[in-house]
Amino acid sequence: MENDIFDFWKFLAGIGIFLWGMHQLENAIKELGGKSFRDLLQKSTNTSLKGILIGALITAVLQSSSLVTLMVLAFLGAGVITLRNSIGVILGANLGTTITAWIVATLGFKLSVAGFAMPFLGLGSLLFIFGSGRPILKNIGAFGMGFGFLFLGLDFMKTAIEAVADQVDLSTFQAYGLWVFLLLGIVVTALIQSSSAMVVIILSSINAGVIGLVEGAVLIIGANIGTTITVAIGSLGGSADKKRLALAHLLFNVITGVLVFVFIRQLVDITMSVFKITDPLMELVLLNTLINLLGILLFFPFIPRLEKWLQNRFISSEPAGVSRFIKNVSPEVPEIAISALEKDIQFAFDRTISFLGSVWKESEEKKNQVSIWRKILQQPVNLMEQYRQIKLLEDELTNYHIDLQEGNLSLQDAEKLTSLMLTLRTLVYAAKDLKDVMHNIKEMEEMEDPLTRKYHQLIKQYTFEQIQQIKRFLEAGQEVNEPDWIGKNAQKYNDWIADIYHEYKSHNQEFPISTMTNVLKQVISSLDNLSSAAIHYKMDRMKVIDK
Structure with a gap:
């Protein structure tokens, strides 16, 4: 019976370890190749389409849309990239973040996660400690530790949810409609400030049979909206450019999310029939990618008009000072x-x-x-x-x-x-x-x-x-x-x-x-x-x- 009690602290530790792993992974990749990615972003975003492609590529590798957003804001403030093309990068970054879900669904639920994480943690920590005098070795060690912590946190969350899977009755929530799951996705993601961690929680819940595919897809939509609310709140005291990009990000996810939410059952049926996927985890991560891809296709023709509209917003938030560029960077x-x-x-x-x-x-x-x-x-x-x-x-x-x-x-x-x-x-x-x-x-x-x-x-x-x-x-x-x-x-x-x-x-x-x-x-x-x-x-x- 002990195993049937939900271990809240283990679940919370799983979220914390997962987020810490993502943080270590982000910092290590930034140190190892951050300048190269900045050069790529600077030289390859002269159009909105290139911005989308490069944004998706860099975010997929760095596994951090916040880091890519920081780069975009810096380039935008320095006058290196236009607002129009920076919007493209942000849209691409949304697509790039879905790679985390693919990695987790492919490896995290097919292997012994704890056993998979141990070699990365062991070798990574040794390299990090004994390679402290050599930045490259130290950052490779940090990368290994981050990767290991990411999957160890996943294992904690997965086992904590599996322990009470049979005891959870969702009929009460389902009686109110899918909008409850949408709201839950928004609130939880805004609280933990990581859509990637929320996706892992959703995948763990589906794997344990706690929720179905449709509910999981709605939670994904909520997670996408929730992560933009966090960014929007963070931009309140920021520069005008930061607010404009945050608003563009919010509009993208909210409008896309609402449209997809209305037709979510039909979208689930279509993807299952077209792609013939039987694994609900793979179906969910595919839906996550398709939702963001549909949003990009929807917004892409309107980027020039969106740029013009955003330029007239937040005029009063333009940074004070005589300089033209440094105050934005x-x-x-x-x-x-x-x-x-x-x-x-x-x-x-x-x-x-x-x-x-x-x-x-x-x-x-x-x-x-x-x-x-x-x-x-x-x-x-x-x-x-x-x-x-x-x-x-x-x-x-x-x-x-x-x-x-x-x-x-x-x-x-x-x-x-x-x-x-x-x-x-x-x-x-x-x-x-x-x-x-x-x-x-x-x-x-x-x-x-x-x-x-x-x-x-x-x-x-x-x-x-x-x-x-x-x-x-x-x-x-x-x-x-x-x-x-x-x-x-x-x-x-x-x-x-x-x-x-x-x-x-x-x-x-x-x-x-x-x-x-x-x-x-x-x-x-x-x-x-x-x-x-x-x-x-x-x-x-x-x-x-x-x-």
């Missing part, structure tokens, strides 16, 4: 985070160049349109706001850089990160050099004496010429030579200084020569810093591409 994925940081450095170039140009041309454009007092009062505020935005951007990127350094970076990533921050600092120096003398530049513009106006115009013209050359250099292809702008700037500075002192003697000069030479010095320093940042950034990118 978690530092937990270093390669993608560095890519986002690189794009924001490009944005910093745009901001800095815009500020340098505004110092010279903004007041001139408004010279005849506003009073002198309004120019004096308003212009510095506008320019200082531009400079403040550059400094805010620097602060955001620097803080992000600090967060990234706390992660496990490769030597190449660490070098890349250091190089990007050097570029950023040099850019900010370029802005600061001109910010310090912009009031003097405005004074020069207001002067009436010919010498001051002449050099104001010469310096302004030279500045714009250099800025245009730098912009063309940054936009050029990879086959470019390193320009000698620093040497050119030094020669121009020396020539101007000599000319200024020579001409100053023969002119009635109102503007102080010390101020004029200081403006010249700061302008050349600003151009030197801008040039250095551009050359360093461009040449560093060319080295990475060559590798």
